Amino acid sequence: MTSGLFGQIALVVWRESMEALLVVGILNAWLARHADHASARTGRRFLWTGVAAGLAVSALLAAAMLGFASLLEGDREDLLQIAVTGIAAALILQMVVWMHRHGGNLQKDLVHGAERAMSQRSWWGLLLLAALAVAREGSEAVVFLYGILASARGTSLFTCLVAMAAGFAAAGALYWLLQLGSRRFSWRLFFRVTEILLLFLAASLLMTALDRAIGIDLVPPLSRPLWDTSRLLDDMAGPGGFISAMTGYRARPVLASALVYALYWLTAGALLFLPGHRRTVASVP
Structure with a gap:
């Protein structure tokens, strides 16, 4: 596995783990502050059972996707991989836009749900x-x-599992630091940095899907390579390979790649910075 792929996996696991930890942290903090000792103990049992149930649902989805993919061969498998890679890019962009606009309501919504559960026993x-x-x-x-x-x-x-473990470990360590209230770290900084990283990751996945679609003649390249910067930064190995995997950089882009990459960033910018959408950030419990 290249360092770029390792970074992609670790980034996704890190970000998604942090959001899950944020949810659990908000609910657990609410129980500690607003429930008596016996109720809090009971509530935590249900809370962690819910966490386990959520993880089980995710595992079942993973098994279903792998099982379905194993039934496909040849061109059908290529088409599925192109489709899933493109969908993943679109979902990452959608997630970033949603968190950018509505992240500040996360704590309020979770606390409201917890209050309703407690009031109804x-x-x-x-x-x-x-x-x-x-x-x-x-x-x-x-x-x-x-x-x-x-x-x-x-x-x-094995390397995939190591990358996932690194993402989990980084999420746990950062969450612990944020809980300590360190001035060097904040939820606002976390969301701002990871939004940028995820936007570039989505661009990389989109370009990978496009490259594969061009490779099987599903999409025309529209031109020969427009330029060649491989002597300065090769996108196939070393630092250039890592940058390519994390940002979608291409040393020898064809016109189709250049157009899609530019359109992606124009779309992302329009979705993120349309007037009337004030940025909010989830509070730390």
């Missing part, structure tokens, strides 16, 4: 709230990771 509502939140993040991670792996060839399972 129905801890099953808290379980469902946690399960849906974790399942959403886990399902997104499954689709994104499948799209990343579908865009690569000859990946090692």
Whole structure:
């Protein structure tokens, strides 16, 4: 596995794990502050059962996607991989736009759901709230990771697991630092930095899907390479390969690639910076 692919996997796991930890942290903090000792203990049992249920749903989705992909061969498999990689890119862009516009309502919505569950003495509502939140993040991670792996060839399972473990570890460490209230780290900075990284990752996945579509003559290249910067920064190996995997950079782009890349960033900019949408950031519990 190249360092770029390792970085893609670790980034997705890191971001999605952080969002799941944020959800669990908000609910757990609310229980600690607003429930008596016995109720908080009961609530935490349902909370962690909901987390486990959400993870189970994500695992089932992963198994279903792998099982379906194993039934396809040849051109059908190529088409599926192109489709999933493109869908993953679109979903990453949609997730970034949604968090950019509505992230500040996350804590309020979760707390409202927890209050309603406690007022009705129905801890099953808290379980469902946690399960849906974790399942959403886990399902997104499954689709994104499948799209990343579908865009690569000859990946090692062990190295994939190491990259995922690195993402989990980074998320846990950063969440711990944020909980300590360090002045060097903040949720605002976290969301701002990861939004940028994910936008570039979505661009990379989109370009990979386009490259494969051009390779099987599904999409015309429209021209020969417009320029060649491989002598300065080769996109096939070394630092250039990492930058290519993380940003969609191409040393020898054809016209179709240049047009799609430019259109992607114009679309992302329009969605993120349309007037009337104030940026909000989720609060740390």
